[in-house]
Amino acid sequence: MMLTQQVILGLLVGGLYGLAAAGLALTFGVLRVLNVAHGELLMVGGYATFWLFTLWQIDPFVSLLGVGPAMFVLGLLLYVALFQFVVRAQEEERIKNSLLIGFGLTLVLHALAIHLWTADERAVTTAYSGAVLRVGPFAIPLLRLSSLLLAFAFLATLHFFLAGTRWGRAIRATAEDWEAAALMGIPVQRTYLLAFALGTALAGIAGGLVSISYSISPSIGMEWTLKALIVIVLSGLGSLFGSFAGGLLLGLAESMSVVFLGGPYREVVGLILFLFVLLVRPQGLFGSRA
Amino acid sequence: MKLPLTGILVAAGFAALPLFTARNDLLNLGVQIFLATILAQSWNVLGGYAGQINLGHAAFFGLGALVTRTLWVGDVPLALSLAAGALVATAFACLIGAPAFRLRGAYFAIGTLGLAEILRITVGNLLPEISTISAAELASYNMLPRYYLTLALAALCVGTVALLVPSRLGLGLRAVREDEAAAEASGVSALRHKLLALAISTAFAGLAGGAFAFYHVSYYPQHTFSPIWTFDAVLICFIGGVGTVHGPVLGALFYVILKETLALRWVEFHLIIFGVLFILVVLFMPGGLVEGWERARRRIARSSQPW
Numbered sequence: 001m002m003l004t005q006q007v008i009l010g011l012l013v014g015g016l017y018g019l020a021a022a023g024l025a026l027t028f029g030v031l032r033v034l035n036v037a038h039g040e041l042l043m044v045g046g047y048a049t050f051w052l053f054t055l056w057q058i059d060p061f062v063s064l065l066g067v068g069p070a071m072f073v074l075g076l077l078l079y080v081a082l083f084q085f086v087v088r089a090q091e092e093e094r095i096k097n098s099l100l101i102g103f104g105l106t107l108v109l110h111a112l113a114i115h116l117w118t119a120d121e122r123a124v125t126t127a128y129s130g131a132v133l134r135v136g137p138f139a140i141p142l143l144r145l146s147s148l149l150l151a152f153a154f155l156a157t158l159h160f161f162l163a164g165t166r167w168g169r170a171i172r173a174t175a176e177d178w179e180a181a182a183l184m185g186i187p188v189q190r191t192y193l194l195a196f197a198l199g200t201a202l203a204g205i206a207g208g209l210v211s212i213s214y215s216i217s218p219s220i221g222m223e224w225t226l227k228a229l230i231v232i233v234l235s236g237l238g239s240l241f242g243s244f245a246g247g248l249l250l251g252l253a254e255s256m257s258v259v260f261l262g263g264p265y266r267e268v269v270g271l272i273l274f275l276f277v278l279l280v281r282p283q284g285l286f287g288s289r290a
Numbered sequence: 291m292k293l294p295l296t297g298i299l300v301a302a303g304f305a306a307l308p309l310f311t312a313r314n315d316l317l318n319l320g321v322q323i324f325l326a327t328i329l330a331q332s333w334n335v336l337g338g339y340a341g342q343i344n345l346g347h348a349a350f351f352g353l354g355a356l357v358t359r360t361l362w363v364g365d366v367p368l369a370l371s372l373a374a375g376a377l378v379a380t381a382f383a384c385l386i387g388a389p390a391f392r393l394r395g396a397y398f399a400i401g402t403l404g405l406a407e408i409l410r411i412t413v414g415n416l417l418p419e420i421s422t423i424s425a426a427e428l429a430s431y432n433m434l435p436r437y438y439l440t441l442a443l444a445a446l447c448v449g450t451v452a453l454l455v456p457s458r459l460g461l462g463l464r465a466v467r468e469d470e471a472a473a474e475a476s477g478v479s480a481l482r483h484k485l486l487a488l489a490i491s492t493a494f495a496g497l498a499g500g501a502f503a504f505y506h507v508s509y510y511p512q513h514t515f516s517p518i519w520t521f522d523a524v525l526i527c528f529i530g531g532v533g534t535v536h537g538p539v540l541g542a543l544f545y546v547i548l549k550e551t552l553a554l555r556w557v558e559f560h561l562i563i564f565g566v567l568f569i570l571v572v573l574f575m576p577g578g579l580v581e582g583w584e585r586a587r588r589r590i591a592r593s594s595q596p597w
Contacts, residue, residue, distance in 0.1 A: 034396045085573050096343060097398040100528070100572045103345075107521060108565035111558040181576040222517065226407065229400055271404045271411075278401050279389055 005138055006255040010087060010143070014251020015148035016209055018244035020157055020224055021231030023202030029237035030175040030195040035087055037105035038203050039225030044109065045071050045204025046216035055126045060212045061146070064205055066246045071204025075197035086219075087192055106221060113218035119124040123215035132236030154205055155240045158198070162240070171195050223267070232275040297536070301445045303369050308434060317433040321505055323546045324440035325498055328447045329519060330526035330538035332494035335451060337524070338533035339460065340487040341467030344393075346402030349409045350379040350492040352515030354499025355539065356413065359421055359511075362504060368439075372500040379496025380489050387485045405516065414512035422508035436505045443501055447494045452535045454490070463487055467533075525564050528571050531580030540579050 005148045024038045035041075045067055052063040082105070131142040162168035173181040174191045182188045210216055210224075227250065235246030250270050257269035304320060311317075329351065336342050358375035362368055386405065393401045423431075454460045462483045465473040470480045499514055522545070530541020550558040571578050575585075 034400075036400075082569065082573070092395055096399075097572060099343065099396050099399055100524075101569055103524065104565045104569035106565075107525070107561050107568070111561040111565065114558050115556065115562075134448070199477065226404065228406075229298050264411070268411050271408045274404050275401060275408075278393060278397060278404075 001137065003259055005257050006259050007252060008134050008138060008140055009144075010251040010253075010258075011248055012144040012251070013214070013254070014248035015151040015244065016206055016213075016247070017227045017231050017250050018247025019151040019154060019202060019206040019209070021235070021247055022158070022240050023199040023206065024225075025232050025237045025240075025243050026158075026195050026202065027199035030171055031083070031087055031098075032091060032094055033083055033194075033196075034095050034102065034195040035105075035199070036099055036102035036225050037081070037109060037221070037225065038199075038228055040106050040109040041071065041074070041112075041203040041220065042207035042210065042224045043216060043221045044074070045111060045207030046211035046220075047113065047122075048204065049208035050122050050124055050216065053126070056166045060126065060208065061150075062123075064150075064208045067208045068201045070203050072197045072201040074204070075200025076193060078200065079193050079196040080271040083196060084189070084192070087189075103139040106225075107264075110218055110221055117218065119218055121167065121215050121217040122211070124212050126212075132260050141213070141288025144213040147213040150209060151206070151254035152244065154202070155244050158202070159240050166189075167194060184274075226274075227270065230270045233274050233277050297448065297452065300539075301441070304409045304441055305438070308419070310367045314433050317437045319546065319550060321436050322550075323542055324437075324444040325502060325505070326522060326542035326546050327539050328440070328443040328494055328498040328501070328525055329523045330530065330542050331444075331447045331451055332498065333520075333523035334492045334527050334532060334538050335463075335491040335494070336484075336487045338492075338527060338537075339455070339463040339467065340484055342484060343396075343399040344402045344488075344491070345517075345520055345522075345524075346401045346404075346406035346517035347491075347495055348515050348517055349402075349406035350383060350495035351499040351502070351519045352413065352511075353382055354407075354496030355503040355514035356499075356511055357496075357537045358500030359503035363423060364419075364575060368504060372497060372504070375500035375503070376496035379499070383492035384485070385490050387488050387529045388481070391481055391488075392483050403520075405518070406515065406520065408589070410515035410517075411513055413515050414510075415463035417511040417578070420508055420510050431507065436501075439504065440501050443494075443497050447497070448535065448539060450490070450494075453519060455535060459483065459486060464533075487540065525568050527578075528568055529564065529578050532576075534577075534580050537578055537580045544579065 018043055020038070024035065027033060027035050027038075046200045048067045048070060049060050050064050052058040052066070053060050058066075082101050083098065086094055086101055089097055108262040129143060133140040133142050133145060160168075162172055170181070170186045171194065173184065173186055174188055175193070178188050181191070207216065208225075211222075231243055231246040231250055234249055250273070253269055253273055256265050257266050261269070304324075307320065308317065329347075333344065333347050336344050355373035356375075357378045358371045361371035361374055363517050366374075390398060390401060390405070422428075462473070462478045463474065465478050466480045466483050466534025473483075474480055502514060526541035526545045528541075529544065530539065545560075545564065548563065552559045552563070575581055577584070
């Protein structure tokens with residue numbers, strides 16, 4: 001009973017872990033840069049949704065249509081200002097430098113958010129926020145359910161974009177082998193730009209959904225970066241649906257830990273899983289290329 | 291020969307400072323600078339010289355603080371408590387070292403970050419109460435011993451690194467940093483060197499934590515495991531000059547003084563400045579302040595030549 005309820009809640013939050021991880025996996029897989037500020041970008045997207053609702057009463061689900069593109073533009077700017085310098089380096093150096101840049105960005109965004117919006121925890125509270133779907137004895141919060149479905153819808157859209165369009169194919173080719181892609185006439189730098197902006201937009205949308213169905217504060221950034229990293233380690237970088245499944249798995253593991261170990265160790269379980277998989281299989285559970 | 295002399299002079303200058311002033315705020319500033327120096331320099335051993343980005347440095351600082359505080363409050367002599375703190379931090383490092391170093395580059399970084407977070411959350415759950423020194427200790431609280439203890443530890447730490455750098459071990463570390471495969475091929479065991487660097491690095495991190503436990507009147511045990519300690523160390527190292535002996539010292543001076551100056555107006559402001567500075571350093575001046583200084587000096591030297 002309690003177990004099933006927890007499983008439901010775990011899967012619901014897991015979808016958002018998946019969405020957050022998909023954005024990070026996209027930039028990691030294509031650019032070979034590890035942007036540890038991903039969680040902070042998510043936080044920014046969350047605040048955008050929150051303020052659009054609080055100041056102008058724009059319905060959070062509608063504002064996602066604006067937050068996504070706005071975060072896409074922010075991603076373009078960040079790439080041009082920072083990450084384009086990083087991708088010029090060799091593989092090893094590239095990851096290390098991107099990690100450091102992301103780390104600097106994390107500090108700046110975190111401190112800025114505290115200054116601009118205070119350290120308070122916030123959440124979008126709409127008229128329908130408390131709505132609950134009752135299935136037998138179980139309660140499914142409607143907002144979380146729609147967040148999960150939306151997360152899946154966004155990933156599916158992105159999947160078809162990557163699978164079917166010219167730019168999508170360019171992104172996949174670059175991810176596979178950027179040198180070969182460049183020889184085939186793919187503009188690698190612009191592909192990087194696009195992939196990074198898409199990753200940022202995904203982070204922003206995930207943040208919007210978090211502010212709708214959970215809560216945000218300036219310090220959630222690192223927590224979400226870690227969640228995304230855990231999911232990536234679980235599922236590898238190969239596919240968006242892999243990330244989604246990995247997210248669900250993490251959500252499930254967390255809910256299990258709540259049932260069996262109690263709430264305070266919820267965060268620890270994911271991290272232990274993370275370290276374990278890192279040590280045993282650095283390429284991820286679902287296989288595919290590292 | 292010039293550098294060690296400068297170092298000794300700076301240390302002597304700091305040691306003489308209390309003779310001229312009894313102002314507690316100045317001594318307090320000194321303690322913070324020295325703590326930051328130890329923290330950054332200890333990170334530098336592994337991060338700067340061996341090239342392993344450890345984002346879990348706070349774990350060792352926290353362990354040192356936890357053990358030292360517990361023993362010291364329990365009436366164990368301070369020196370013994372500090373040694374025990376450093377020992378536990380290093381022992382933990384040795385325990386996790388071999389598996390952790392199976393991870394390369396960025397994976398090592400995020401792995402250590404994850405590890406530190408596990409410790410932080412667990413300590414927060416097990417020890418939720420604030421830790422405060424006893425009333426008797428509080429009544430006789432004096433900044434001077436804190437000042438000299440942290441100064442001595444900072445001098446010890448910087449001195450150790452200064453001796454380490456030209457040694458065989460130091461050369462081996464840099465070889466591993468530049469090219470692990472090439473180092474291995476030349477007979478330098480990468481794992482052994484990384485483990486030694488980790489042991490030295492964490493011993494000093496543990497000492498820094500212990501000194502913090504001796505210095506700070508009351509804090510939550512979880513606080514010493516917070517990632518901010520790692521972040522401070524990384525920022526200071528890179529801004530000062532990563533992989534140099536004097537870089538972290540300069541960085542610590544700059545960081546703490548600017549932090550204290552800005553804190554009056556805007557608490558988090560220094561992080562924005564240092565975050566931006568850090569990004570600029572990583573992108574455009576990987577040698578930090580030290581490299582900037584060198585560049586400026588060379589430019590002046592060139593422009594002052596008569597032809």
